[in-house]
Amino acid sequence: xxxxxxxxxxxxxxxxxxxxxxxxxxxxxxxxxxxxxxxxxxxxxxxxxxxxxxxxxxxxxxxxxxxxxxxxxxxxxxxxxxxxxxxxxxxxxxxxxxxxxxxxxxxxxxxxxxxxxxxxxxxxxxxxxxxxxxxxxxxxxxxxxxxxxxxxxxxxxxxxxxxxxxxxxxxxxxxxxxxxxxxxxxxxxxxxxxxxxxxxxxxxxxx
Amino acid sequence: xxxxxxxxxxxxxxxxxxxxxxxxxxxxxxxxxxxxxxxxxxxxxxxxxxxxxxxxxxxxxxxxxxxxxxxxxxxxxxxxxxxxxxxxxxxxxxxxxxxxxxxxxxxxxxxxxxxxxxxxxxxxxxxxxxxxxxxxxxxxxxxxxxxxxxxxxxxxxxxxxxxxxxxxxxxxxxxxxxxxxxxxxxxxxxxxxxxxxxxxxxxxxxx
DNA sequence: TCTAGTACAGTGGTCAGACCAGTCGTTTCT
DNA sequence: AGAAACGACTGGTCTGACCACTGTACTAGA
Numbered sequence: 001x002x003x004x005x006x007x008x009x010x011x012x013x014x015x016x017x018x019x020x021x022x023x024x025x026x027x028x029x030x031x032x033x034x035x036x037x038x039x040x041x042x043x044x045x046x047x048x049x050x051x052x053x054x055x056x057x058x059x060x061x062x063x064x065x066x067x068x069x070x071x072x073x074x075x076x077x078x079x080x081x082x083x084x085x086x087x088x089x090x091x092x093x094x095x096x097x098x099x100x101x102x103x104x105x106x107x108x109x110x111x112x113x114x115x116x117x118x119x120x121x122x123x124x125x126x127x128x129x130x131x132x133x134x135x136x137x138x139x140x141x142x143x144x145x146x147x148x149x150x151x152x153x154x155x156x157x158x159x160x161x162x163x164x165x166x167x168x169x170x171x172x173x174x175x176x177x178x179x180x181x182x183x184x185x186x187x188x189x190x191x192x193x194x195x196x197x198x199x200x201x202x203x204x205x206x207x
Numbered sequence: 208x209x210x211x212x213x214x215x216x217x218x219x220x221x222x223x224x225x226x227x228x229x230x231x232x233x234x235x236x237x238x239x240x241x242x243x244x245x246x247x248x249x250x251x252x253x254x255x256x257x258x259x260x261x262x263x264x265x266x267x268x269x270x271x272x273x274x275x276x277x278x279x280x281x282x283x284x285x286x287x288x289x290x291x292x293x294x295x296x297x298x299x300x301x302x303x304x305x306x307x308x309x310x311x312x313x314x315x316x317x318x319x320x321x322x323x324x325x326x327x328x329x330x331x332x333x334x335x336x337x338x339x340x341x342x343x344x345x346x347x348x349x350x351x352x353x354x355x356x357x358x359x360x361x362x363x364x365x366x367x368x369x370x371x372x373x374x375x376x377x378x379x380x381x382x383x384x385x386x387x388x389x390x391x392x393x394x395x396x397x398x399x400x401x402x403x404x405x406x407x408x409x410x411x412x413x414x
Numbered sequence: 415t416c417t418a419g420t421a422c423a424g425t426g427g428t429c430a431g432a433c434c435a436g437t438c439g440t441t442t443c444t
Numbered sequence: 445a446g447a448a449a450c451g452a453c454t455g456g457t458c459t460g461a462c463c464a465c466t467g468t469a470c471t472a473g474a
Contacts, residue, residue: 049429067455098358102357109313216456252458275465276466276467277426
């Protein structure tokens with residue numbers, strides 16, 4: 001630990017320290033962090049302060065702890081975080097509308113990105129997968145979002161998807177033909193066609 | 208505390224317990240939670256476990272603690288949370304491109320939303336502000352995003368804006384006419400016009 | 415009477431140490 | 445060689461202690 005422990009709470013400093021450590025050592029998901037006792041010694045803080053920092057990160061889903069083994073960096077998915085936050089803050093009705101609206105628009109953005117950035121080969125491959133495989137709506141659009149290679153959209157979409165599913169909306173059935181057609185529209189590289197195809201797939205009238 | 212402390216970690220149970228407590232007593236932002244020592248007694252757990260739970264919730268931005276006073280429920284904003292998550296996640300190099308891409312598309316989404324949801328009156332008011340006031344690009348688009356009344360987009364855009372600005376890109380000058388024209392295009396309610404107007408304002412060729 | 419000052423109880427912040435309960439690798443016994 | 449026992453290490457939890465800070469009730473002085 002570096003400076004005055006007056007201004008900032010120690011556990012917050014530890015969180016930052018961990019972040020730096022991960023960056024410096026270029027630690028990836030699955031890698032092991034130092035033990036609580038070692039961190040406590042290295043940073044000259046009490047073990048309980050270290051634990052407060054670790055527990056917070058754990059609740060965020062950023063790390064994973066296994067008794068007897070150690071603490072590991074986790075592949076961030078956002079699952080438990082979303083669940084926690086949704087029960088805490090997702091009461092008002094506007095939030096619900098925001099989630100639906102935002103998820104749809106981001107999906108549309110990703111389609112648009114693919115329309116501009118994906119190669120014909122990628123789209124053809126995607127199409128043959130869509131024609132043969134079994135998949136849910138989430139799985140289909142996960143592929144769409146992944147294809148954009150935009151990690152930001154990926155993170156946001158995953159979170160939104162979890163929120164969306166926690167809303168328990170009525171599921172609208174989508175046929176395989178509709179998914180395939182959506183990809184066909186991508187291949188045409190026509191912006192308004194893809195927009196309409198998506199709207200129709202989502203059974204949207206104007207919004 | 209209710210059941211076996213075998214399966215679930217105590218601090219997680221405490222988080223749930225707090226959630227129930229907030230629900231039962233219908234506590235609102237600003238209200239005070241029981242003290243750490245009292246919670247520790249009431250739930251028959253150590254104070255350190257209580258603290259681990261509280262610290263986690265604090266890092267999530269759900270509660271606020273003031274030394275010498277107590278722990279209070281907070282008006283959730285989500286800022287620091289997203290901030291934290293993004294600094295953890297956003298380390299790779301493509302992140303830069305992702306930020307730019309995402310910020311632009313979300314701005315476009317918000318324009319699109321306004322095109323469908325805002326009233327003529329709102330847009331006229333916006334226009335007269337744009338014609339007379341002094342503002343930065345951020346201030347202009349903050350208004351655009353706010354106008355959508357979509358809190359999710361608002362939060363995402365604010366974070367994106369901060370990151371975007373931290374990238375130290377060359378600023379492209381935008382004249383007041385261009386902003387006003389953008390609003391004019393909104394008023395026409397024409398999707399492709401607004402898209403082109405935005406592209407031109409951002410000096411984008413195709414992407 | 416009113417005010418300024420003080421004392422105290424309560425609260426969060428932090429630490430040290432203890433013990434339990436798992437995991438894993440090594441050693442030892444069969 | 446295989447199984448059992450051991451020991452080192454890890455996280456999980458509790459207790460008690462001390463500090464710094466806040467709000468309040470009480471008290472001494474004006």
